[in-house]
Amino acid sequence: MRKTNVITPFKKLSHVHQQCADSALSVAEETCNSRGVRLTKLRRRVLELVWSSHEPIKAYDILDILRNERSGSAPPTVYRALEFLQDEGMVHKIESLNSYVGCGAPAHNHASQFLICHSCGAVAEMDDIDIRNLIADKAADMGFKIDKEIIEVKGICSQCSGEYSSDKKC
């Protein structure tokens, strides 16, 4: 068993969230630069709003905020920015919540397993190679070849369950 690659851990309530957002935004800038794609003001702002917390945000909640900032904002304004950010791996959609979370490791081809706390609403992201391999093996037993997997695990995080609160969070 290999060590889990934790992309976005659960954070303590006391963490300085601005650092999460700042870091993600600057990784995004660099990544867009090196890929030759444009992180426009709008896209950057949408990414910032996605990063306003570790809880997934809804497209129309983003829109409500944008409408106070840019006249002419409409659903396509948001959905197009989200589409770009998803294509670049900077945002992931949580299918079971119709909501979006930021990703600080914008590789095009990593997989994700999301842990969603139904108490605090926070989402953690990992890409665990053992999980990927096991699912791939089991699928292969049925003759199935995997292109993409959606794994969204609901439960309760350490902080909310009151255990491990000091040692399992960053």
Added chain:
Amino acid sequence: MRKTNVITPFKKLSHVHQQCADSALSVAEETCNSRGVRLTKLRRRVLELVWSSHEPIKAYDILDILRNERSGSAPPTVYRALEFLQDEGMVHKIESLNSYVGCGAPAHNHASQFLICHSCGAVAEMDDIDIRNLIADKAADMGFKIDKEIIEVKGICSQCSGEYSSDKKC
């Protein structure tokens, strides 16, 4: 590694689908009887429509059919029946497709891993204990306790990939 519990396998194109539907419907009847819940005509019909193929069906596609059969059919007609059938484990929602598939093993508490072929559209369902355990272990490493997991794997089934076509399907 334990053997995968295949709940709904991929089927050959030539399979007699009526048998799949008939079997699921009669299991549903028996299960509802033994649970003391009512598989009404409407619910039975909706379940039958869900079982009209192994491709997931959309709520409004069900509605379109119902409208030709019962005057007064409306979205709640379908969504309420689907909710009942999901609660009873006879239907699962595929979150990433906003669609519904039948389940022939209506336990209240089994988990599911769905394999979704993007070529033929068919969905297979398994409940593999190794996958559940591995994900639970990895989540526990982060202090997370799982209530429910959503696993939807996209790819290509054996028949569509042209391999194993005779030996991996039922």
Added chain:
DNA sequence: AAAATATATGTTATATTATAACATAACAAA
């Protein structure tokens, strides 16, 4: 069997999530 209760369905309205299509603007390349 009749009344009371609980459950299921009918009905209207609306909320939520997302995309199509075409116009204009901003940027990049030639």
Added chain:
DNA sequence: TTTGTTATGTTATAATATAACATATATTTT
């Protein structure tokens, strides 16, 4: 600097889902 490309503005509408209350049907109690 004009040309092409990419991004955004704008209007409209499609697709998915739920709220709220009325009526009907089934079940239980009297």
